[in-house]
Amino acid sequence: MFGWTSISSRGGVDMNRLAVELPGLQLKNPIMPASGCFGFGKEYGNLYDLSMLGAIMIKATTLDKRFGNPTPRVAETASGMLNAIGLQNPGLQGVMENELPWLEQYDVPIIANVAGTETADYVEVAKTISTAPNVKALELNISCPNVKCGGITFGTDPQQAHDLTAAVKEVSEVPVYVKLSPNVTDIKEIAKAVEAGGADGITMINTLVGMRLDQKTGRPVIANITGGLSGPAVKPVAIKMVYEVSQVVQIPIIGMGGVSETADVIDFLSAGASAVAVGTANFVDPFICPKIIEELPSILDELGVEHISELVGRSHRL
Amino acid sequence: MIIQDRMRVTGQREIAKNIFEMKLTGKLVGEINSPGQFVHIRVSDSFEPLLRRPISIASIDNKANEMTIIYRAEGRGTQLLSMKKEGDMVDVLGPLGNGFPVGETPPGETAILIGGGIGVPPLYELSKQLTAKGVNCIHVLGYQTADVSFYEEEFTRLGETYIATVDGTKGRAGFVTDVMETIGDGFTTYYSCGPMPMLNAVQTAYIGKKGFLSFEQRMGCGIGACFACVCETTEKTDKEYIKVCSDGPVFPAGVVSI
Numbered sequence: 001m002f003g004w005t006s007i008s009s010r011g012g013v014d015m016n017r018l019a020v021e022l023p024g025l026q027l028k029n030p031i032m033p034a035s036g037c038f039g040f041g042k043e044y045g046n047l048y049d050l051s052m053l054g055a056i057m058i059k060a061t062t063l064d065k066r067f068g069n070p071t072p073r074v075a076e077t078a079s080g081m082l083n084a085i086g087l088q089n090p091g092l093q094g095v096m097e098n099e100l101p102w103l104e105q106y107d108v109p110i111i112a113n114v115a116g117t118e119t120a121d122y123v124e125v126a127k128t129i130s131t132a133p134n135v136k137a138l139e140l141n142i143s144c145p146n147v148k149c150g151g152i153t154f155g156t157d158p159q160q161a162h163d164l165t166a167a168v169k170e171v172s173e174v175p176v177y178v179k180l181s182p183n184v185t186d187i188k189e190i191a192k193a194v195e196a197g198g199a200d201g202i203t204m205i206n207t208l209v210g211m212r213l214d215q216k217t218g219r220p221v222i223a224n225i226t227g228g229l230s231g232p233a234v235k236p237v238a239i240k241m242v243y244e245v246s247q248v249v250q251i252p253i254i255g256m257g258g259v260s261e262t263a264d265v266i267d268f269l270s271a272g273a274s275a276v277a278v279g280t281a282n283f284v285d286p287f288i289c290p291k292i293i294e295e296l297p298s299i300l301d302e303l304g305v306e307h308i309s310e311l312v313g314r315s316h317r318l
Numbered sequence: 319m320i321i322q323d324r325m326r327v328t329g330q331r332e333i334a335k336n337i338f339e340m341k342l343t344g345k346l347v348g349e350i351n352s353p354g355q356f357v358h359i360r361v362s363d364s365f366e367p368l369l370r371r372p373i374s375i376a377s378i379d380n381k382a383n384e385m386t387i388i389y390r391a392e393g394r395g396t397q398l399l400s401m402k403k404e405g406d407m408v409d410v411l412g413p414l415g416n417g418f419p420v421g422e423t424p425p426g427e428t429a430i431l432i433g434g435g436i437g438v439p440p441l442y443e444l445s446k447q448l449t450a451k452g453v454n455c456i457h458v459l460g461y462q463t464a465d466v467s468f469y470e471e472e473f474t475r476l477g478e479t480y481i482a483t484v485d486g487t488k489g490r491a492g493f494v495t496d497v498m499e500t501i502g503d504g505f506t507t508y509y510s511c512g513p514m515p516m517l518n519a520v521q522t523a524y525i526g527k528k529g530f531l532s533f534e535q536r537m538g539c540g541i542g543a544c545f546a547c548v549c550e551t552t553e554k555t556d557k558e559y560i561k562v563c564s565d566g567p568v569f570p571a572g573v574v575s576i
Contacts, residue, residue, distance in 0.1 A: 037543070038543055039542065039545070043542045043543040043564070044543065047320060059545075067550075071535060072535075073536070073546045074536055074537070076367060078366065079365050079366050079368055081368060083544070085546065232365045232368070282539065282543070284365070285360075
């Protein structure tokens with residue numbers, strides 16, 4: 001299960017140490033911004049060259065455009081934040097016509113996050129978006145806690161998760177990763193179900209459902225009442241879940257949940273992830289992804305490791 | 319261009335109750351292109367508190383490479399910011415957003431600037447730039463009470479200035495709209511920044527006049543990527559929604575659904 005090998009023939013000597021190959025994805029390095037924390041790349045493209053990223057997980061795309069939830073949509077919490085954006089996006093057509101073609105100027109694989117309210121929506125979005133030339137993999141969003149129907153309902157029932165994965169696999173032109181929700185009793189059961197449904201990989205974790213109340217009024221701060229918790233506060237939960245899931249599935253995991261600095265990347269790899277996504281930290285420091293990529297080689301030196309993949313699953317070894 | 323700058327604190331003082339004026343120097347100042355833009359400040363070197371704090375720019379001094387921000391120390395983040403001392407370095411992202419269009423008021427004409435509370439600061443740089451090009455500025459500044467009012471002298475130096483306080487401890491008792499009624503509508507343009515109910519009242523009072531409003535909304539990233547600060551629009555624009563951080567914070571009157 002840790003056989004996701006380095007790509008020794010690509011890139012310069014130093015960057016070879018970071019290259020990772022996953023189903024559908026030739027990653028220059030295992031660092032990518034997480035879906036929902038990077039829009040469709042444009043804002044960050046003004047700040048640095050997006051080609052240096054391992055991949056980009058673009059904002060969730062639904063069949064029809066969505067305005068999302070009322071505001072306030074975010075609230076800060078202890079070492080974290082709650083959000084309830086509500087999958088605002090321009091819809092499949094808008095993403096196909098405007099967002100993905102714009103990203104083609106960069107030499108970076110795109111992982112398209114696909115969301116919906118029923119199986120037919122997911123299938124239609126997956127079928128079309130997987131034909132875009134720069135979309136190298138799909139990330140099936142069965143874990144968004146902020147939409148009323150669909151989304152997370154697929155992610156909390158193993159049978160539904162299995163069937164949706166199988167239906168999308170049937171139509172997708174590229175490998176399918178499934179994004180798991182931590183808001184379940186046993187995440188291993190969902191992971192095994194999507195693997196059985198044909199998933200090529202798992203991305204985890206999405207946000208944890210939470211609430212914050214206003215001190216003066218006692219009312220929820222977020223208009224949607226509940227929101228998804230992210231940031232450094234959720235990292236221990238994510239590490240534990242990656243640690244568990246990586247021991248019961250054969251498919252690779254892209255780990256995420258509170259990754260804010262280079263040390264966190266090492267932890268996720270050690271827990272069993274083959275690559276790592278950076279979410280909320282992009283809001284705190286918009287340059288965090290390039291900073292982590294730059295720091296990784298020296299951390300490998302400190303750890304006495306030649307290639308980054310050697311760290312994957314260290315926590316499982318006796 | 320938006321840059322991330324480690325700026326040096328060159329001054330910090332409490333100018334009214336819990337209202338702080340902070341001066342910062344760094345190359346970011348050279349990137350500011352209009353009054354009403356804001357900066358996103360990381361108040362801690364740790365992840366607690368996590369998010370940056372959006373704060374408007376009150377004044378810029380390009381020669382000294384220095385900018386002034388004025389903020390209310392209210393929550394944990396701004397309280398930490400208020401403890402920064404001269405010489406401390408602060409992680410600042412900016413300049414962000416689109417500011418007030420100075421060019422919309424020709425020289426020799428009159429502009430009225432209406433601010434409420436912590437919405438007053440960006441109007442100061444705006445007034446500096448308008449008066450420098452020969453626009454006659456009238457300022458209407460509203461505060462809750464006298465002890466949280468600030469910059470009356472600074473604004474008075476630039477033009478006619480009226481103060482309103484809700485409790486009547488300074489200037490006229492009441493709201494900015496009460497002062498506006500006495501001024502009439504002999505002006506070309508109005509510019510306003512303050513709480514949403516105030517913006518709504520100003521926009522309603524000056525219906526048919528050319529105006530620009532600066533909005534506030536809870537933000538995540540500050541650069542347009544997270545979709546936290548989205549507002550619905552009216553039919554006056556072809557956009558279905560706007561992001562306060564990157565499309566605004568300043569919009570022509572009538573564009574944002576209030």
